[in-house]
Amino acid sequence: MKKKDMNKQVKIQDAVAAIILAEGPAGVSTTKVAKRVGIAQSNVYLYFKNKQALIDSVYARETNRILSTTDLDRLSDSTIDVTTRIRLYVQQVYDYSLANPDSLTIIQQIKALNGQGMTISAADADPNNIVANLLTAAIDAKVIKQLPVSLHMGVVFSTIHTHTTNISKGRYAQDQYTFDDIFQMIWDAMKQD
Amino acid sequence: MKKKDMNKQVKIQDAVAAIILAEGPAGVSTTKVAKRVGIAQSNVYLYFKNKQALIDSVYARETNRILSTTDLDRLSDSTIDVTTRIRLYVQQVYDYSLANPDSLTIIQQIKALNGQGMTISAADADPNNIVANLLTAAIDAKVIKQLPVSLHMGVVFSTIHTHTTNISKGRYAQDQYTFDDIFQMIWDAMKQD
Amino acid sequence: MKKKDMNKQVKIQDAVAAIILAEGPAGVSTTKVAKRVGIAQSNVYLYFKNKQALIDSVYARETNRILSTTDLDRLSDSTIDVTTRIRLYVQQVYDYSLANPDSLTIIQQIKALNGQGMTISAADADPNNIVANLLTAAIDAKVIKQLPVSLHMGVVFSTIHTHTTNISKGRYAQDQYTFDDIFQMIWDAMKQD
Amino acid sequence: MKKKDMNKQVKIQDAVAAIILAEGPAGVSTTKVAKRVGIAQSNVYLYFKNKQALIDSVYARETNRILSTTDLDRLSDSTIDVTTRIRLYVQQVYDYSLANPDSLTIIQQIKALNGQGMTISAADADPNNIVANLLTAAIDAKVIKQLPVSLHMGVVFSTIHTHTTNISKGRYAQDQYTFDDIFQMIWDAMKQD
DNA sequence: TATGAATGAGTGTTCATTCAT
DNA sequence: AATGAATGAACACTCATTCAT
16 A cells, blocks of 8 residues: 555556466456455456456556656667667666566566467567667667677566566575676677677 | 377377467466367376376476487586587577477476476576586686576576577578577677676 | 245255255255256355355354244243253254254254364354253253263254154154153153152 | 285275265265275276265165174064163164274264165164064053154164264263163163153 | 446366276 | 276366446
8 A cells, every 4th residue: 555546547457466476477367356456356347448458558567667767868869879878778677677676577477478479569579669779770880799689688688587586586685796797798698799 | 290109198298388389378278288189178187187287297398308408418528618518508408499499488488377486497496407507617617707597597598589489480580590690699698708 | 935035145055955955965066056046156156155155154054043943041041940941942942843844954964064073063062052051050950960961962952853854754743742752752861860 | 904805895895984984975986985995996886886886885884784793683582571672782782883983973974975865774664673673562562652763763873873972082081981871861761651 | 436246158176987908 | 807098077166257236
């Protein structure tokens, strides 16, 4: 009960996220969600067309959260050096992931749930995606390797997710590795030469 | 259809794998599995104690497949240079993953399904694990970065998985990138200096 | 068909009771219960948490029925002679059992179903139990035999149950034996000297 | 493994009895029985036509056990006083029940399982029944009350069963009450005047 | 906006029984 | 005499979804 003004829609999404983290994505049911929120089961359908729409909305919410904590303007500011912008991007994902260690997990879980079918705003498929554009530009400028954008993004996502999951599961302390340690690995993977 | 001598047990596991790939892990039900194999639903329980045991067995089968195509002797042969052995390991995972593009996906899906709890033969937790030992040795020898083994393994797994998934989904042709291209990225991420 | 105002909960309990009488307690299944009531099987779970809760509720209902037709105040009224009160108690059980010949059967069946474990409000285990108190007092006053309360209650229960079952199965007519005939047997068994 | 020569048929019946005592009559399944005996499930059908036949045979076995430890000759020996013979009968049931505290429980459980339908060799329905004859004679001779035989038998059965169950459940020690104590209650219930 | 009642399809699992070997 | 494989029916229970109020 952090926020008082939280509306039901958000509470429902929170419940879904909590269940995904606690029981995996297969554990999500309207029954459990409603129970957690403290509303009638049928009430879920007032806010979401059906279960899929609910889960999609949680997915969208989490991905948008990352974007909203991201300084998109600077990422697309071509007056800034590409390398700097990439580092900035990684830093932002890193900071976000440390602050919200479950967020990436939720995203990944929902992706897994939907099997092959899901491509909701998949990074390099979305032409509007600023990050994809940034990386494509970096590839063209031969700053990073001549490899698919998805590989570059995968390294960023995977490394940070593994790292923050390790921390949140207590496998090691947060201060045992600095951002620079982690970034070094990511950047070495990406950079050309 | 080379499945002639296949016994039911294997057919059932195949059906599970196929469903996981088609619908995600949450789509697996004994009903669907049985229908796919062409047996009565209750028959599944002749071969597997319960659904979890079935899924676990599929998970184990896929992980063992990798191991069985892996030359463990050479990976643990200390007369061979550590760097060479790591390259050998990556090459083996790469070859396997290209030949069995779904295998890593299945493994990842089952992991996701089981939520937080799963650590079945988790790489750096298993003291007997040869790869973990190899990487640990490489870390000690300062050949690869002073980072958790899980980060190193994550880069290998994630990069190869993303790459072979891209290929099997037709996002680009297999010959568009060589093993060396992919290995370069992985090795740059891992190696010290 | 006097069941007009009956709500579903009660209808379901009635169905369970009817099945127990017709097929024994092992014959109770949610499917059969629902079919008898004319609702969907899943509907049973709207009214009862699970099957055990349903059966327990039927048990509780039958035992409460006896209590509610019993004049507890007089049974515990110490201004009344103990012997009189015991006779009153037996009379009440007798009247109830004649009016509801299946009730004791249901109670006994459910007890049997649950195996050894059941002691729900078991007579001489429940300190609040008024009848147990009455009998204990009678034992202390040497009015009835120096034997366990459960033996005294067993004679009452068993004799009346056998008798009313005989009647309801048409083995003999109700007026063939008076209450006094039956009570004589019970009281002879119980009384001291 | 008391007896070495025990044949399977008997072992299977033993398993059924054990399950009834442990889980109640509803817990009996061919699967569990076979597992307990250490044979294949289908093997049960080599010895018993079906499950009902198996359970009936256990019922018959237990009732026959009582009879076989009973000195039927003396019970029907008309040179012996009726009162003496009844006491003898009660004593025999008592001894048997103390030695085999589960036997009466099993009989009662199986009766309950089958619901209304069961009348397998019900005491006073069986014209050959020696005990019924004895009691009928006693009624005619006005030695015991002018009440249905089933009431007389019920008092015997119920009182002894309650008593021995109390003992085997540790509610009190066996030597706390003598046979005479118990018999007194039973005989007072039965005897005329 | 909110609810509770309702339902049919689905879940995993166990069962009694049969049959070829 | 014994088995393992097979099956269809049943089981308790959960689900997503709808609808009248």
